[in-house]
Amino acid sequence: MNWTDERVEKLKKLWSEGLSASQIAAQLGGVSRNAVIGKVHRLNLPGRAKAGGTPSAARPKRPAVATPRPSNFAARPVPARVAARPAGAIVAKEDIDADFDAQIEQLPVPANGNKVVVPMSRKLELTQLTERTCKWPIGDPLNDDFHFCGNESPDNSPYCTYHQRLAYQPSAERRRMR
DNA sequence: CCCTGATTCGC
DNA sequence: GCGAATCAGG
Numbered sequence: 001m002n003w004t005d006e007r008v009e010k011l012k013k014l015w016s017e018g019l020s021a022s023q024i025a026a027q028l029g030g031v032s033r034n035a036v037i038g039k040v041h042r043l044n045l046p047g048r049a050k051a052g053g054t055p056s057a058a059r060p061k062r063p064a065v066a067t068p069r070p071s072n073f074a075a076r077p078v079p080a081r082v083a084a085r086p087a088g089a090i091v092a093k094e095d096i097d098a099d100f101d102a103q104i105e106q107l108p109v110p111a112n113g114n115k116v117v118v119p120m121s122r123k124l125e126l127t128q129l130t131e132r133t134c135k136w137p138i139g140d141p142l143n144d145d146f147h148f149c150g151n152e153s154p155d156n157s158p159y160c161t162y163h164q165r166l167a168y169q170p171s172a173e174r175r176r177m178r
Numbered sequence: 179c180c181c182t183g184a185t186t187c188g189c
Numbered sequence: 190g191c192g193a194a195t196c197a198g199g
Contacts, residue, residue, distance in 0.1 A: 003191085020182065035192050037183060042190065048183060130180075 001030035003039060011036065015045055134160035136167070 001007075007028055014024045021040070022033035040047070134149035135158045151160040159167050 022182080032192070033183090034194080038185095038190090038192050041184075132180080 001028075008039070008043070011039060012043070012045065015040055134158070134163055136160070136163035 010028060011024060014027060015036075019027075020033070021036040025031050025033045025036045028036070132152055134151045134153045136149040137146070138149060139146040149160055149163055151162075153160045153164075157164060
């Protein structure tokens with residue numbers, strides 16, 4: 001890949017926004033994080049305050065610790081086709097609701113009611129996802145508390161073992177539910 | 179082991 | 190100039 005003016009500009013922008021080299025490399029495409037870092041140095045762009053890990057300056061504030069609205073539905077992922085629906089658009093209920101309700105019913109409801117059984121999500125940003133992190137979305141993408149499950153997923157699976165079951169429902173199992 | 183940026187050095 | 194390999198750190 002070539003460092004066109006356009007790409008360099010994007011690099012500068014993203015770097016100044018605090019994105020990591022690997023993230024920038026991913027967005028530019030066709031380059032490694034090393035390439036990005038090397039370019040940054042050659043451009044004499046200001047490096048990160050302190051090397052290693054996450055620059056503390058890049059994480060301005062910690063959201064409130066208390067979870068505002070704990071519920072089983074808080075963790076319900078929104079399928080892309082639903083999320084992409086224009087506000088107010090009419091959606092064919094037969095198309096999506098059936099599957100959804102099935103999923104929701106399948107969620108184990110804990111005796112104490114309030115906590116989702118999916119133990120913990122490592123509140124990962126889109127930025128932190130790797131080949132081995134669960135990419136199950138949690139929350140409303142339009143909300144700033146949106147994040148990903150991030151738990152370890154087997155081998156090359158995009159989801160952890162728990163979310164795998166929601167993502168890939170065996171056809172036999174689906175038939176059983178109809 | 180996952181990640182981060184920094185540096186080196188052959189190309 | 191480029192970036193893989195390496196280093197150093199969380």
